Amino acid sequence: MTDSYRDKGRRRRLVEDLRKKGISDEAVLAAIGAIPRHLFFQKDFEEHAYEDKAFPIGNEQTISQPYTVAYQSALLNVKTGDRVLEIGTGSGYQAAVLAALGAQVYTIERQEALYLRAQKLLSDLGFVSVRCFFGDGTKGLPLFAPFDKIIVTAGAPVVPDKLKLQLRHPGGILVIPVGDTVQRMFRIVRTSAETWQEDGLDTFRFVPFLEGTVRNDER
Ligand code: SAH
Numbered sequence: 001m002t003d004s005y006r007d008k009g010r011r012r013r014l015v016e017d018l019r020k021k022g023i024s025d026e027a028v029l030a031a032i033g034a035i036p037r038h039l040f041f042q043k044d045f046e047e048h049a050y051e052d053k054a055f056p057i058g059n060e061q062t063i064s065q066p067y068t069v070a071y072q073s074a075l076l077n078v079k080t081g082d083r084v085l086e087i088g089t090g091s092g093y094q095a096a097v098l099a100a101l102g103a104q105v106y107t108i109e110r111q112e113a114l115y116l117r118a119q120k121l122l123s124d125l126g127f128v129s130v131r132c133f134f135g136d137g138t139k140g141l142p143l144f145a146p147f148d149k150i151i152v153t154a155g156a157p158v159v160p161d162k163l164k165l166q167l168r169h170p171g172g173i174l175v176i177p178v179g180d181t182v183q184r185m186f187r188i189v190r191t192s193a194e195t196w197q198e199d200g201l202d203t204f205r206f207v208p209f210l211e212g213t214v215r216n217d218e219r
């Protein structure tokens with residue numbers, strides 16, 4: 001697993017591209033500049049790792065577009081030491097970006113094959129601050145709640161109450177794309193034990209947020 005000068009150069013250009021598209025959070029741009037996105041790709045698509053596009057990662061899922069990763073990461077406003085729950089590990093790339101931002105990351109994936117692959121990759125790459133879990137993220141991760149931040153990387157039909165209740169209060173932040181075919185990004189701040197402030201932002205397209213889990217041998 002190498003990170004060549006060519007990869008680093010392409011990554012610098014990706015960061016400039018994101019800046020032009022309106023991403024201004026310097027910590028997020030630095031994190032994207034630091035993480036070798038090509039290592040989270042399947043061999044067939046590796047050439048495309050520094051294009052600002054989503055790509056297949058197997059099991060009908062995709063690695064999110066860098067713009068989307070940057071947009072969601074900026075909304076989370078990660079501070080060093082924040083306990084962050086990610087729902088939808090997928091390739092593990094977003095989890096690596098959160099770790100680069102200084103988060104203690106808990107990431108959960110419903111497809112066992114993807115969970116196993118991401119867990120191995122993140123451990124091989126030395127991401128000791130990321131813990132991977134296999135399970136249904138619509139329930140959150142109650143054993144490790146509350147979280148300072150929660151990020152959902154699949155399109156949710158509705159916001160699960162369980163996630164809102166696993167935010168620290170006051171001040172916990174949930175970033176979640178909501179909708180069926182297209183999704184509006186919501187940033188939800190828990191202002192007290194029983195109150196939340198919700199802001200609807202730009203629209204995106206994500207793979208669906210689904211209930212239940214898929215074991216390797218069920219496929
Ligand atoms: N963050 C990922 C993006 C992966 S796409 C990355 O950086 O590569 C979204 C992922 O969410 C898919 O892998 C999908 O299997 C997973 N997913 C969908 N519904 C889920 C749920 N209820 N719990 C956990 N993971 C879920």
